[in-house]
Every structure is written in C-alpha cells, then in structure tokens.
Amino acid sequence: MKKKLYQYTIELTNGPVTSNLLQRFARSSGSRSIIPNYVKAYKIALDDIEEEVGSFPSLHDFFVRKLRPGSRPLADTGVISPVDGKVEIAGKLHENSRFIVKGQNYSLAELLGSEESANRYANGDYAVLYLSPANYHRIHSPVDGNVSRQFVLGKKSYPVNQSGLLYGKSPISGNYRLITELETAGGRVLVVKVGAMFVNSIELTNTGDRWKKGEEVGYFSFGSTVVLFFEPDCFRFTDNIVAGEPIRVGEALANML
Secondary structure (H helix, E strand, O other), rough: OOOOOOOOHHHHHOOOOHHHHHHHHHOOOOHHHHHHHHHHOOOOOOOOOOOOOHOOOHHHHOOOOOOOOOOOOOOOOOEEEEEEEEEEEEEEEEEEEEEEEEEEEEEEEHHHHHHHHHHOOOOOOEEEEEEEOOOOEEEEEEOOOEEEEEEOOOOOOOOOOOOHHHOOOHHHHOOOOEEEEEEEEEEOOEEEEEEOOOOOOOOOOOOOOEEOOOOOEEEOOOOOEEEEEEEEEEEEEEEOOOOOEEEEOOOEEEEEE
C-alpha cells in the first residue's frame, strides 16, 4: 500500500510543468538568496569550492559548482570514482544480467534497451553511486578509454533518493538516462548517468571520442545517480568499496585484472 501511494503521489507532481517551473526558479537571480540556507540545510563543506559562495548568481550555478584544482587527487588504480556520493551497492550481476538495488530487481537489458547489449556484460560487475543534493555534481571519467557509443533512453525521471529506490517504479532502468560505453585497456565499461525527479538535465562537457581518467565529462542539474557496469573477469572492486560508505571523485574503485 505504501509503495502504491508513493508512486501515485509522484505521478501527480512529476511532469513537464513542475519540471520547467523548478528549472526556471533555480536559474533565476531570485534563487540566489536561498543559497546560504541550502548550504546550511545540507551541511555543505565550502573549503574546496573554486569560488566564493556569494559570487554565484543563482542556485543552479551553485549546484553545478566547480572545485579547486587539486582538491580531488586521483588514486593509482585502473578505475576511480567518477562522482562524489555514496556507494549504494556494488557487486556481481545476478542471473547473468540482472541487478538489485534496495530490494528492487532490475534488468540490464531494460536499462540499455537491448538484450544484445546486455549480453556483453552478463556475469559482470556493477556499482551504484548515489549523489545527494549536498554533493558536488560534476561527473568525471572513471577510466582512460575511447567512447564507442553514447545514447539517451527514457523521458521522465522519478526520485533516486532512498525512498525513490525503495518505492519507485524502477527509477534506474526507467528514468531518463545518458549511457556512455567506453573501450579501455582492460575491457569495456558502461557509465550510466541517471536523471533525477523533475529535472532530466545531464549536460556533457566532453563531447569528444576520448575520455581521460579524472577529467570532467559532464554534470547533473539535480541530485542523481551514476551506475557503472564492467565486463566479466576484467575488473575487481577495491577494498574501500562498501555499501553505504561515502566516496569522492578520484578515490579508488576497481583494479584491472
């Protein structure tokens, strides 16, 4: 009953009108006055941001803030975290190409829109990294690799916070999502950027065909999630990757085998 009520409530409030209103307000000069309360409410650390808080012209500009150079050193591993956030879950795909998040069973074929694409990652590994509204929201490349393909699926987006993952309508495989497949020296890696409630905006800042480990490649305009998928027997998660633990850009995530 709780799950159905939650989904019904979200359907009533999640649409193009509310999405546009939210985006327009967040980008307006009037939203600037909210920034100090936003910082306080989410206990955001300010010592590593590139600009002074008072210099941001809108809440959106603060949300997509940049960090000071050198504030996120890169670990000496094959794969690093592409975002600041929390490790929601990390492990091996189930039943060849299914994965579980907060008790919800997902199909990789549904997420990628293709059974053939999913088969390449059957029996591989995956990690779900959740970004809260408090986190730094720029996305960095987790590996050195060539972009073999990049495509968008989905139209609407539902919450990807704790309640959304628990009660939502399969938000990871159903939400608007921008999928990048990378060819690396160790194997293929999928970087799935998942849109959040109301706002589907996932902006790319690197539109080339080569990603360099640690470089910025894009940003979210709202709290969201990144899911990484690895081909089988190519990568192994490092010991620091534990469900529920925080992680930051550049920290170790996996080694190549």
